[in-house]
Amino acid sequence: MQNICKLAAQKRDEETTMTDQPGAGCPAAPESSIAQPSRFETLYLGYIRVEKEKGTDVIHSAIEKLENSNQTNWESVTMEVHVSTINLIKTADRTLLAEHRVRFVSFMALGQHEHHLGYIVHGGPRIFYCHVYQSDSSCADMARAIQNACNARYQLLLAKQEEMKKTHKPESPGIFSFWKKLKKKSAEGDSRAVVTK
Numbered sequence: 570m571q572n573i574c575k576l577a578a579q580k581r582d583e584e585t586t587m588t589d590q591p592g593a594g595c596p597a598a599p600e601s602s603i604a605q606p607s608r609f610e611t612l613y614l615g616y617i618r619v620e621k622e623k624g625t626d627v628i629h630s631a632i633e634k635l636e637n638s639n640q641t642n643w644e645s646v647t648m649e650v651h652v653s654t655i656n657l658i659k660t661a662d663r664t665l666l667a668e669h670r671v672r673f674v675s676f677m678a679l680g681q682h683e684h685h686l687g688y689i690v691h692g693g694p695r696i697f698y699c700h701v702y703q704s705d706s707s708c709a710d711m712a713r714a715i716q717n718a719c720n721a722r723y724q725l726l727l728a729k730q731e732e733m734k735k736t737h738k739p740e741s742p743g744i745f746s747f748w749k750k751l752k753k754k755s756a757e758g759d760s761r762a763v764v765t766k
Contacts (some may be wrong), residue, residue, distance in 0.1 A: 606649040607714035609714070610704075613702055614643050616700045617634055621689075622697050631701055632680045636703070646658055646666055647660060653671055653672070653722065654669065669700065673691040675690070683707040686703075687700065
């Protein structure tokens with residue numbers, strides 16, 4: 570999972586502008602063969618800013634901090650895992666609480682107990698947030714769904730790269746290349762002239 574997320578993160582569009590808000594600033598990615606999203610009822614403990622983009626210890630520390638935080642800020646949600654986004658929908662009124670782009674997920678891990686799950690999202694240059702969830706049972710299925718989304722996203726990036734290679738046309742040499750060749754021919758001509766004398 571960590572390698573897939575890391576590879577996908579490395580292939581992100583570098584021209585995308587990101588803000589200081591978690592999961593913001595990314596254009597929508599096309600959906601792939603995952604036709605229906607995976608849905609999970611879970612408790613969203615919130616997010617916390619972290620110093621690193623990966624590390625099981627980073628996630629475990631974030632889980633511990635949020636688990637000991639004010640529980641009134643926790644929210645019952647339905648997590649919908651799509652190939653391009655992870656959507657959090659409030660259980661109470663079915664409104665969208667948050668949307669995280671899969672392309673910005675850099676690391677994911679279960680907690681020390683499997684009923685906790687955390688993943689780290691890029692929020693901007695050198696800005697990382699860890700989002701934490703808690704379920705009554707194991708979060709393993711939730712983790713697998715996110716891993717599948719990362720895999721699908723990575724495959725989309727590879728396919729896009731291959732398509733770009735096929736359609737890319739070589740550029741014209743340009744004036745610099747023309748003068749370089751001309752200078753080379755001129756030098757060869759001078760060399761031949763010296764030899765014939």
